[in-house]
Amino acid sequence: MQRSRPLAAASLSLIPGPLLARLTVLLNRAMRRRHPRLVANFARLDPAVVHVFPSDLPHRFAIEFGGGKMDVRVLPEPDVRPARGDGAKPPDAEIRGNLMALIDLLEGRIDGDAMFFSREIEITGSTAVIVAVRNTLDREEILITDEIAAMFGPLERPARRIAQRIDTAIGRARARIETIHGRLHENAGPSRDLGAECDALRAEVKTLKTRLAKLDVRQMRTDSAATGAP
Amino acid sequence: MSLELVCPAGTPAALRAAVDAGADTVYCGFRDCTNARNYPGLNFDPDEMAEGVAYAHRFGRKVLAAVNTFPRAGDAKPWHDAIDNAARAGVDAVILADIGVLDYAATRHPDLRRHLSVQASASNELSIAFYRDRFDIRRVVLPRVLSIEQVAALVRRIGIETEVFAFGSVGPMSEGRCFLSSYITGLSPTSEGACAPASHVSYKEDGPETLSRLGDVTLNRFSHGEAAAYPTPCKGRYVTHGRTSYLFEEPVALNAIDILADLQAAGVTALKIEGRQRSRAYVTEVVGSFRKAIDALDRGQAAAVENTLASVAEGQRQTHGAYTKGWR
Numbered sequence: 001m002q003r004s005r006p007l008a009a010a011s012l013s014l015i016p017g018p019l020l021a022r023l024t025v026l027l028n029r030a031m032r033r034r035h036p037r038l039v040a041n042f043a044r045l046d047p048a049v050v051h052v053f054p055s056d057l058p059h060r061f062a063i064e065f066g067g068g069k070m071d072v073r074v075l076p077e078p079d080v081r082p083a084r085g086d087g088a089k090p091p092d093a094e095i096r097g098n099l100m101a102l103i104d105l106l107e108g109r110i111d112g113d114a115m116f117f118s119r120e121i122e123i124t125g126s127t128a129v130i131v132a133v134r135n136t137l138d139r140e141e142i143l144i145t146d147e148i149a150a151m152f153g154p155l156e157r158p159a160r161r162i163a164q165r166i167d168t169a170i171g172r173a174r175a176r177i178e179t180i181h182g183r184l185h186e187n188a189g190p191s192r193d194l195g196a197e198c199d200a201l202r203a204e205v206k207t208l209k210t211r212l213a214k215l216d217v218r219q220m221r222t223d224s225a226a227t228g229a230p
Numbered sequence: 231m232s233l234e235l236v237c238p239a240g241t242p243a244a245l246r247a248a249v250d251a252g253a254d255t256v257y258c259g260f261r262d263c264t265n266a267r268n269y270p271g272l273n274f275d276p277d278e279m280a281e282g283v284a285y286a287h288r289f290g291r292k293v294l295a296a297v298n299t300f301p302r303a304g305d306a307k308p309w310h311d312a313i314d315n316a317a318r319a320g321v322d323a324v325i326l327a328d329i330g331v332l333d334y335a336a337t338r339h340p341d342l343r344r345h346l347s348v349q350a351s352a353s354n355e356l357s358i359a360f361y362r363d364r365f366d367i368r369r370v371v372l373p374r375v376l377s378i379e380q381v382a383a384l385v386r387r388i389g390i391e392t393e394v395f396a397f398g399s400v401g402p403m404s405e406g407r408c409f410l411s412s413y414i415t416g417l418s419p420t421s422e423g424a425c426a427p428a429s430h431v432s433y434k435e436d437g438p439e440t441l442s443r444l445g446d447v448t449l450n451r452f453s454h455g456e457a458a459a460y461p462t463p464c465k466g467r468y469v470t471h472g473r474t475s476y477l478f479e480e481p482v483a484l485n486a487i488d489i490l491a492d493l494q495a496a497g498v499t500a501l502k503i504e505g506r507q508r509s510r511a512y513v514t515e516v517v518g519s520f521r522k523a524i525d526a527l528d529r530g531q532a533a534a535v536e537n538t539l540a541s542v543a544e545g546q547r548q549t550h551g552a553y554t555k556g557w558r
Binding site: 045046123127128129130131133134135 | 243270272427428429431432433435507509510511512515542
């Protein structure tokens with residue numbers, strides 16, 4: 001299975017809010033065209049709104065579904081008050097996690113329950129709504145790279161090829177950065193308490209010295225007994 | 231004879247994933263109260279069931295339809311429809327629990343193979359013989375309360391196929407008939423199809439800890455970073471006699487992958503993976519691991535497969551359950 005996380009993560013973190021909102025509209029159209037069953041399955045659920053907070057992105061998203069419709073949109077910045085009458089609804093549930101985990105979840109690569117058990121994703125609000133979203137997403141095989149490429153219409157194929165190359169390049173670059181970062185950590189910053197370690201070593205040396213002294217005394221007594229010396 | 235690997239599918243995508251990962255058989259249910267995993271957004275409509283059967287049969291695999299809840303008084307139609315739709319979809323067998331539903335299936339679709347669900351809680355030879363003789367069930371799914379020795383004793387005496395749980399949630403209550411969940415939520419798992427229904431589950435931050443609740447009852451309190459499980463009453467942490475503990479069962483998954491040779495020697499026909507409510511990623515990982523283990527067993531290399539399933543185990547811990555420790 002191909003991974004599309006690096007490109008999606010890099011793209012989403014760089015795109016400014018207004019452009020991302022426009023792209024989300026296009027993505028909605030592409031999803032309707034490419035995954036009519038997914039959209040229909042969301043539309044048949046009980047009406048609800050879920051806010052998604054990727055913890056490592058400046059953007060937040062809303063998924064609104066049920067009652068015959070399904071829509072994904074970008075939420076305004078937290079410090080921007082929504083315009084009056086813009087139809088913003090309070091969410092029934094919220095889901096938080098780093099973008100990689102959320103995309104893996106979307107693509108069915110990671111088990112949602114396992115992620116929750118390990119607390120990589122946090123949910124608040126209606127558990128039934130979250131369970132419905134997770135189950136509905138899991139019914140469909142989605143690859144974010146393909147969805148982004150599909151927005152290019154007749155240029156979908158070349159766009160996908162380019163996306164895959166960028167994806168691979170970003171993935172490699174990230175892996176290299178992580179390796180370098182790890183090595184720097186290994187060399188630079190022992191998190192251990194050196195003072196405590198020195199104290200422990202001193203105590204161990206002291207114990208060993210005491211044991212050695214006792215052994216010396218015992219040996220001397222043994223030698224004395226053997227030679228008959230007082 | 232090789233152990234048959236029976237795998238869960240909560241969605242059509244999970245069914246395809248199970249087949250692709252090496253399942254011999256996939257079991258699934260309809261999108262209503264007629265199966266014991268009736269969670270929102272899960273399960274199959276009749277068309278999806280037929281498509282799933284076609285996909286599995288293309289690869290020579292089987293599909294079983296679970297119609298394993300108990301009809302409500304005066305409202306048997308959903309269960310009758312489920313049996314009829316399963317037969318129409320061409321499933322290889324139906325998994326049933328209620329004697330009325332068993333009778334309906336045996337009468338209306340005599341050629342449709344019938345398996346006895348774990349929900350029937352048939353754990354002794356007298357009970358199993360009743361279902362075998364009365365409804366001609368061909369296989370019994372044994373409750374997770376038997377030791378390997380007890381499984382072997384049953385296999386010798388009942389004369390039909392046995393299917394045992396090999397991985398997944400440990401259901402320590404009377405296999406699906408959890409009165410605690412009914413008491414707390416007012417919804418019966420046996421008729422509504424969901425223990426601890428998601429509509430009644432909530433999580434609440436409480437300082438450095440998270441509370442998991444079912445209805446108005448707090449079932450557990452976790453510190454951040456501590457592995458958590460879906461809050462079912464049987465896996466709650468309770469205070470009794472001043473001591474806090476997992477009173478009934480710890481949040482831990484059954485995993486029999488390293489005792490498959492013992493189960494095979496006991497005469498078991500099939501291994502069941504629990505988890506229709508889990509994702510297709512879970513299905514792929516667990517089914518793939520068990521496929522390798524069974525293939526290794528068939529080659530006489532029982533110890534050749536490493537157990538790497540802790541990450542998808544409930545509470546990220548594993549147990550042999552009653553197979554090695556018996557039932558208390």
